[in-house]
Amino acid sequence: MSRLAERPTALRHFQALGCHCEILLDGAGERAPELFEIARHEAERIESKFSRYRSGTVIDRVNAGRGEPIVVDAETADLLDYAARCYEFSDGLFDVTTGALRKVWRFEEGSISVDDAELAEARRHIGWHHVRWERPVLRMPKGFELDFGGIGKEYAADRILQRIRERTQASVLVNLGGDIAAAGTRVWSVGIENPIRASELIATIQLRAGAVATSGTAKRFATVQGRKLGHILNPKTGWPAPDAPLSVTVTGQTCTEAGFWSTLAMLQGGRAEAFLAEQRLESWCCRE
Amino acid sequence: MAATDRQTSLRGRVAAAVCSLLGIPPAVQAAARASDPPPSADQWSWDASFMRYSEVSRISVLEPQASVRRDFSDHRSLSVLVTVDTISGATPLGTLPATANTAPDAVTSASGRGINPVIGKIPTSQMTDTRYAIDGSWQQPLASDYTGILGANVSKESDFLAVGADTKLARDFNEKNTTLSLGLAPEYDVSSPNGGLPLAYGTEFTPGTIIGNQDTKWLLAGQAGLTQVINRRMLMQFNYGLTHEQGYLNDPYKLLSLVNADGDPVSAIFEKRPGRRTEQYVYWLTRYNIWDQDIASLALRFYSDNWGIRSQTMDFTFRRQSTERFYWEPHVRYYHQSAADFYHVGLLQGAALPEFASADQRLAEFIGITFGVRFGYAFRNGSLLVVRAEFYSQSGESFPKEAVGAQHAFDLFPTLNASIVQVDYSFDPGRWFKGDRLP
Numbered sequence: 001m002s003r004l005a006e007r008p009t010a011l012r013h014f015q016a017l018g019c020h021c022e023i024l025l026d027g028a029g030e031r032a033p034e035l036f037e038i039a040r041h042e043a044e045r046i047e048s049k050f051s052r053y054r055s056g057t058v059i060d061r062v063n064a065g066r067g068e069p070i071v072v073d074a075e076t077a078d079l080l081d082y083a084a085r086c087y088e089f090s091d092g093l094f095d096v097t098t099g100a101l102r103k104v105w106r107f108e109e110g111s112i113s114v115d116d117a118e119l120a121e122a123r124r125h126i127g128w129h130h131v132r133w134e135r136p137v138l139r140m141p142k143g144f145e146l147d148f149g150g151i152g153k154e155y156a157a158d159r160i161l162q163r164i165r166e167r168t169q170a171s172v173l174v175n176l177g178g179d180i181a182a183a184g185t186r187v188w189s190v191g192i193e194n195p196i197r198a199s200e201l202i203a204t205i206q207l208r209a210g211a212v213a214t215s216g217t218a219k220r221f222a223t224v225q226g227r228k229l230g231h232i233l234n235p236k237t238g239w240p241a242p243d244a245p246l247s248v249t250v251t252g253q254t255c256t257e258a259g260f261w262s263t264l265a266m267l268q269g270g271r272a273e274a275f276l277a278e279q280r281l282e283s284w285c286c287r288e
Numbered sequence: 289m290a291a292t293d294r295q296t297s298l299r300g301r302v303a304a305a306v307c308s309l310l311g312i313p314p315a316v317q318a319a320a321r322a323s324d325p326p327p328s329a330d331q332w333s334w335d336a337s338f339m340r341y342s343e344v345s346r347i348s349v350l351e352p353q354a355s356v357r358r359d360f361s362d363h364r365s366l367s368v369l370v371t372v373d374t375i376s377g378a379t380p381l382g383t384l385p386a387t388a389n390t391a392p393d394a395v396t397s398a399s400g401r402g403i404n405p406v407i408g409k410i411p412t413s414q415m416t417d418t419r420y421a422i423d424g425s426w427q428q429p430l431a432s433d434y435t436g437i438l439g440a441n442v443s444k445e446s447d448f449l450a451v452g453a454d455t456k457l458a459r460d461f462n463e464k465n466t467t468l469s470l471g472l473a474p475e476y477d478v479s480s481p482n483g484g485l486p487l488a489y490g491t492e493f494t495p496g497t498i499i500g501n502q503d504t505k506w507l508l509a510g511q512a513g514l515t516q517v518i519n520r521r522m523l524m525q526f527n528y529g530l531t532h533e534q535g536y537l538n539d540p541y542k543l544l545s546l547v548n549a550d551g552d553p554v555s556a557i558f559e560k561r562p563g564r565r566t567e568q569y570v571y572w573l574t575r576y577n578i579w580d581q582d583i584a585s586l587a588l589r590f591y592s593d594n595w596g597i598r599s600q601t602m603d604f605t606f607r608r609q610s611t612e613r614f615y616w617e618p619h620v621r622y623y624h625q626s627a628a629d630f631y632h633v634g635l636l637q638g639a640a641l642p643e644f645a646s647a648d649q650r651l652a653e654f655i656g657i658t659f660g661v662r663f664g665y666a667f668r669n670g671s672l673l674v675v676r677a678e679f680y681s682q683s684g685e686s687f688p689k690e691a692v693g694a695q696h697a698f699d700l701f702p703t704l705n706a707s708i709v710q711v712d713y714s715f716d717p718g719r720w721f722k723g724d725r726l727p
Contacts, residue, residue, distance in 0.1 A: 189393050193399065
């Protein structure tokens with residue numbers, strides 16, 4: 001009942017970054033519309049800068065290149081530095097160069113298929129260790145593709161939160177398609193959606209300042225050659241991680257960090273829960 | 289001599305009518321002449337079936353069943369039925385949907401949909417359970433024209449145990465054209481809910497709400513039946529049943545929401561039902577042989593109990609014997625019930641609690657419609673394969689007047705759709721014995 005008194009004073013929805021975005025403000029008063037606009041602009045800026053699907057973006061320039069050196073801006077360089085560390089921390093499992101791999105897997109409802117020859121060809125065009133990154137110069141071998149898909153949304157959530165908090169002491173929650181970052185004094189309740197039945201929650205987290213990210217797939221598993229496969233590709237094997245949970249939710253100080261752990265946990269497949277426990281992360285795994 | 293012939297053929301027709309009542313295929317029934325010798329030796333027959341009941345985005349049930357029956361040469365028989373039910377899925381808690389004020393502020397998901405999925409959706413909980421049941425019964429002639437059946441059954445789930453018995457006495461009159469039966473079935477149930485036994489009207493997640501581990505109830509069901517052959521084409525059956533239940537009749541998992549004036553569900557309490565229930569029904573079945581082997585059946589059932597529920601059922605089947613061995617049978621069923629007196633969608637916070645209240649939708653007013661078809665094929669060796677496919681749809685008051693504030697906007701009784709598929713394979717050597725003599 002006391003929760004009812006502390007509802008957000010303002011809420012704004014918009015579409016950006018390929019998902020539904022939500023900004024909640026508590027205590028921003030009349031500045032709320034201005035802060036919403038800042039959030040929206042930041043989301044659109046990040047989307048237009050790092051989208052794989054737009055021409056002229058830095059990603060497009062890198063992917064269309066023929067292996068020649070490309071000088072990147074500071075923000076892209078920061079992301080590449082981060083990607084390099086993720087690759088190292090994850091022992092090669094978290095890799096921003098798996099774009100070629102994703103193209104050869106066909107994910108349809110209940111079935112996953114791949115052509116062996118295409119897969120072998122794609123595997124020759126992935127691997128961060130083939131990339132030469134000497135800030136600010138990036139050399140991607142020909143046929144390689146850079147994809148910030150595994151980082152971008154979480155990064156955007158953190159950035160939008162920063163942009164708003166630079167201008168207000170109000171409590172803020174940024175929700176980009178389920179990846180959440182919050183700051184301020186207010187305690188927000190964050191439900192974790194049941195991936196099997198979307199109208200249900202498997203748990204509710206009380207979040208003050210911090211972040212939550214969920215990795216997984218909205219689609220069901222498919223069984224290929226007797227193995228239950230999800231949709232998260234392991235760059236080392238070229239295959240989706242077998243026996244992965246349907247979803248993994250992790251809390252963290254930042255959304256980018258939470259997203260790293262939830263994605264990495266998915267790649268552990270059947271070991272996801274044990275892996276998260278070893279890392280002492282607050283997490284929720286949902287399996288069928 | 290002529291009289292004897294007439295009587296003999298009449299007995300054959302009666303036997304045939306009873307076969308159709310009991311659902312034995314007409315291919316067999318046609319051969320079941322009075323001139324057939326009774327089974328000369330002890331016989332085994334058996335039946336195995338598998339059923340899948342599946343509600344859209346709610347629960348599903350898988351139910352394998354097996355039964356064996358031993359017929360002794362002196363018309364005594366023993367049968368045993370074993371059932372395993374596995375139930376899993378989402379079941380409504382009884383609480384009202386979250387509103388924009390009570391839903392979580394945000395939802396994290398892998399889907400990226402972002403729309404808060406909880407607002408306006410009936411809250412459910414996941415459940416899985418397996419029930420094991422065994423049912424045995426012994427039938428024997430008692431004196432001339434009298435048959436007695438004595439049975440016992442046990443059913444066990446992780447949180448529920450039922451032990452019951454049933455006795456039945458049947459008497460044939462009037463050259464077996466009339467059968468009168470009386471049955472009595474006592475049952476004792478132990479409910480031991482997961483998480484403990486909640487206090488009725490106790491608040492969820494509050495100390496003191498769990499008051500024990502288990503509670504019990506008993507039940508006594510009586511039934512009187514009359515089966516009457518009206519003429520060579522028509523048979524009727526009338527039943528009257530009276531059941532009394534006493535003890536713990538709550539559903540220990542069902543909750544009721546307390547809402548504020550805006551309709552926000554601010555807390556939830558466990559339901560409270562009366563400790564006694566008396567139920568009565570009348571049932572009237574008519575079976576009519578349209579042609580030699582095609583049978584139309586219409587059953588009507590009227591039910592009422594002292595909780596205020598009145599229900600009416602109409603069930604119609606038509607069995608078409610397409611070939612000597614194959615039949616198909618369309619089926620339509622209509623069911624309507626009124627709500628229990630103490631059914632509420634939720635209660636107003638701060639108002640005095642009524643003596644009893646439940647938000648269990650099984651106690652609400654609703655209409656259930658079933659339609660489906662059954663196919664049967666009798667093999668030459670006496671075995672029978674029956675496949676049944678049905679569709680069930682249940683709808684109630686989606687926007688009840690009783691709803692408060694924001695709850696008016698929500699569908700509080702979403703239409704429930706379910707499918708039922710059953711495959712049944714049975715073997716009866718008696719059927720083979722008779723079936724082999726088909727012309």
